[in-house]
Amino acid sequence: xxxxxxxxxxxxxxxxxxxxxxxxxxxxxxxxxxxxxxxxxxxxxxxxxxxxxxxxxxxxxxxxxxxxxxxxxxxxxxxxxxxxxxxxxxxxxxxxxxxxxxxxxxxxxxxxxxxxxxxxxxxxxxxxxxxxxxxxxxxxxxxxxxxxxxxxxxxxxxxxxxxxxxxxxxxxxxxxxxxxxxxxxxx
Numbered sequence: 424x425x426x427x428x429x430x431x432x433x434x435x436x437x438x439x440x441x442x443x444x445x446x447x448x449x450x451x452x453x454x455x456x457x458x459x460x461x462x463x464x465x466x467x468x469x470x471x472x473x474x475x476x477x478x479x480x481x482x483x484x485x486x487x488x489x490x491x492x493x494x495x496x497x498x499x500x501x502x503x504x505x506x507x508x509x510x511x512x513x514x515x516x517x518x519x520x521x522x523x524x525x526x527x528x529x530x531x532x533x534x535x536x537x538x539x540x541x542x543x544x545x546x547x548x549x550x551x552x553x554x555x556x557x558x559x560x561x562x563x564x565x566x567x568x569x570x571x572x573x574x575x576x577x578x579x580x581x582x583x584x585x586x587x588x589x590x591x592x593x594x595x596x597x598x599x600x601x602x603x604x605x606x607x608x609x610x
Contacts, residue, residue: 432475
């Protein structure tokens with residue numbers, strides 16, 4: 424089945440004119456994968472198609488209210504993870520629990536949280552990775568060259584801002600600049 428989905432992914436991906444870099448050796452079984460920039464809904468299509476090309480399943484967080492029959496069947500098949508936004512432990516803890524309960528889990532997150540131009544971004548991805556003891560893998564949707572690129576891996580340390588600077592530097596080397604100020608640093 425994985426081979427069939429991989430071939431199907433290639434038939435969807437490449438006619439869009441995009442290239443997909445094969446994953447580097449550091450991509451293993453558990454990561455939080457972040458992607459910048461988020462400019463269209465096609466970014467999500469390309470991300471899920473890319474996972475299928477490499478014969479893996481990527482997951483995204485979706486509010487649990489969207490998981491009603493029959494839509495829930497499709498959302499689960501695509502890798503959707505229901506998140507209870509009103510749960511006392513919060514989305515970060517829910518995702519840490521999912522990481523801890525699985526042998527393989529690739530969680531894709533767009534820190535911008537929107538397709539609009541942003542001044543701040545959300546850092547829940549850092550808290551999830553740190554809490555689950557997994558690395559953050561940086562993906563870049565290079566719209567100019569129509570290439571989905573792997574930029575590097577960051578292992579979260581004690582200092583969130585230092586890690587965010589390292590992530591920013593990876594993206595700047597690739598030609599993308601995002602604001603360093605995070606949404607949760609403004610609280």
